[in-house]
Amino acid sequence: MKPAPFRYVAAWTLDQALQLKAQYGDEAHFLAGGQSLVPTMNFRLTQPAVLIDINRLSEYAGVKNCPPEGLRIGALTRYRNLERDPATARDLPLVHEALPHIAHPQIRNRGTIGGNLAHADPASEMPAIVLALAGKLRAQSVRGERRIAAADFFVGALSTALEPDEMLVEVELPVAQPRSGACFLELARRRGDFAIIGVACTLRLDEQGRCAAARIALCNAGDTPVLAAQASDSLVGRRVGAAEIDGAAELVRRSIEPGGNVHASKEFQHHIAGVLTGRALATAVERAGAA
């Protein structure tokens, strides 16, 4: 189908974009990569009165190194550029591993990290990854700016903590530390499809080889990206071997509430979540030992 009529405004400055959003609130949508928004407009599931094109705000496209917090990724950074940036493989191995799973090359050529996160599809990869990395999201409005922890940002299916006048401008992600390992795995019917289940995990070992910190997050396992807190905590302070991994996988399997769909039953999603968690943790431990 074709989109319903709307007013299109290309913003040249952040101030202009924020003024418009403050004026129109929920009636207006930001247009970043448009790879999730435009399909919903073509279906007329989304009918904004005003579309604020923010693609010209080039100062919000790109990756900045900001020690000690880590990397600050502009909301308008396209996945194409993250894939081609050597800093991604070096500093954000979890993101690097997940990028090829995010839709198709043509979508990644256009899609932005900020648009992906603000769309907040629970089946999407990047929300779970930002959650696993305990990232921070910087939102700006005419009223000022605030940083939102990933755990507080995703509040429901396609729903975030952003206020109607706010724009997501930057994502802060920590860089990989020594003795840390990460792994992203997903199962999909076809390359580029949404995951039946995806698992992102990060893990850091102390000098004795015990787990100092762990975070496991899943996509398509509930209404939001899901942080498996109990499973993650079960690893901390322990030497992570086969028994610990099996235990954490079982906790993940029991804690999630996937919806089931035409591609996979709930039972299958539970099963796959356990299998992938086990594999991802084993790989992350191995990588942490080598890092």
Next chain:
Amino acid sequence: MTTDTHDITVTVNGTQYRRAVEARTLLSDFLRHDLSLAGTHVGCEQGVCGACTVLFDGAAVRSCLMFAAQADGHAIMTVEGLAADRDHLHPLQESMRDCHGLQCGYCTPGILMTMKVFLEETPAPDEAQIREALSGNLCRCTGYQHIVEAVALAAERLRR
């Protein structure tokens, strides 16, 4: 609601066009209806099938997931811009013909545009890389086998 129109200047296959477009006009429809460049095919209009793939500032994108108004000041290449002239097809087109890489041909323009950039960035791809690069373009006729062979042959011809 009154119609929201925008004056845009866009370069398509090296030719500059100035047009007034409605805000909601998709880039795919603009190319087909306003510029009469019907080589860009429209399949699903939801970014899944890849038939409408064009090059936007040199990158393969879904033209059904962009608005024509966004193309103001940008350069686009469609399948009409691929061949050097009427008598000389692009090596990708030659190879698709030689390997029987198409039957109904509906998906072909999107595949050609996707593969053009892919082969520029990956001049000597293996089969797995070709299949990965083709993953965003659906073809319901060929089973992909002949398309993969055509792309491999085109890569060889382009390297010569």
